Amino acid sequence: MLKLENVSITFNANTVNERKALQNINLNIKDGDFITVIGSNGAGKSTLMNAISGTYRIDQGRIFLDDKNITNLKEHQRAKKIGRLFQDPLRGTAPNMTIEENLGLAYSRGKRRSLFPGIRKKDVGYFKKELAALDLGLEDRMKTPVGLLSGGQRQALTLLMATIVTPKLLLLDEHTAALDPKTAEKVMELTDKIVKNDNITTLMITHNIPNALKYGNKTLVMSQGKVILVLEGEERKNMTVDKLMKLYSDNADDVMSDKMLL
Ligand SMILES: Nc1ncnc2c1ncn2[C@@H]1O[C@H](COP(=O)(O)OP(=O)(O)OP(=O)(O)O)[C@@H](O)[C@H]1O
Ligand SMILES: [Mg+2]
Incomplete structure (x- = not known):
């Protein structure tokens, strides 16, 4: 469903x-895959997402979404199909x-296309129901800024x-990186629930290795603009933080940053 062919970005x-x-990235992501991405600071994780979302133009390669070549589509054209969340909770809401x-x-x-569409009564009921599922009491605060x-x-x-x-x-x-540990875990569980319920193809960057191995069905490990390891199946199931650190140092040219070990 998402395919990257020889994608490179040089700043x-x-x-x-x-x-x-990003150096010659090749990825083939299937419908319903929930892929976690880890790697040291500056490994190219965010750049990979920026390439997929169209925030950055790629220098080389091609990107396909559902067999459609989206390489030359602008960010806003891709945004209809791509949902995105960042570390900063202030981004993404008004x-x-x-x-x-x-x-x-x-x-x-x-x-x-209207910026301020009228909200229909029927929609308000739907929003309330969806908010209640978050279990944060937000369904009673619909008029709160x-x-x-x-x-x-x-x-x-x-x-x-x-x-x-x-x-x-x-x-x-x-x-979830900017949230306190308890809230981060809650938002992570919500994420997993929503992704599973709607079978959403997902890429999630995290520096929390246990979570990277716990959630999703595949883990990509990045270092210096490359995907150096892909973990799935039995190997992933049996992976521990210690084993992963050893694998990382055997395969990467840099050292695992502290951020990955938090
Ligand atoms: N707009 C930009 N202009 C110049 N260099 C950039 C730009 N964006 C990213 N870089 C550089 O590209 C490299 C990859 O950055 P990127 O943000 O993708 O890393 P990351 O893996 O997300 O790291 P982190 O874990 O710190 O978020 C870094 O060396 C970074 O400094
Ligand atoms: Mg980043």
Whole structure:
């Protein structure tokens, strides 16, 4: 469903700051795959997502989504099919708009072009039901401006907004990293529930190795712009943090950063 062929991105080419952020990446992601991505700082994880979402143009290679070549599509053209969450809970929601209005906007994605679509009564009922499933009590705060929510509540809402119209692909870039451990676990569990319920093809960057092995069905390990390991099946099932660290040092040219070991 998502295919990357020889994808490369070099920043500041032919200067002293040249950085080969992605080097000949080949990936074939199947429908319903939930793939976790780990790697040290600067390995190219976020750049990989930026290449897929169209935030960055690639220098070389091709990207296909559902057999359609999207390499030359702009970010906003891809956004109809791709949901995305970042580390910062402030991204992805409009703080001065209410929960209900934010959900209304997300719900209209790919349907109408109006920036302020009227919210139908029927939709409000649906939003309430979906919010109640998050189990954060947000269903009783539909008229509350999103800016008043906590980071965890806001990230859970962003997750709901990204998936209320089921995306073809969901990209999660360390989306629980800025939350306290308990809230992070809660948002992670919600993520897993939504992804499984709607069978959403998902790529999730995390620096939490136990979570990278616990959630999803495949793990990509990146180092210096390359995918150096792909873990799946029995090998992944039997993988431990210690074994993974050993595998990493055997296969990577750099050392595993502290961030990966948090
Ligand atoms: N817009 C940009 N301009 C120049 N260099 C960039 C840009 N974006 C990323 N880079 C560089 O590309 C490399 C890969 O960065 P990227 O953000 O993809 O790493 P990452 O694996 O997400 O790391 P982290 O775990 O720290 O988030 C880094 O060396 C980074 O400095
Ligand atoms: Mg990153």
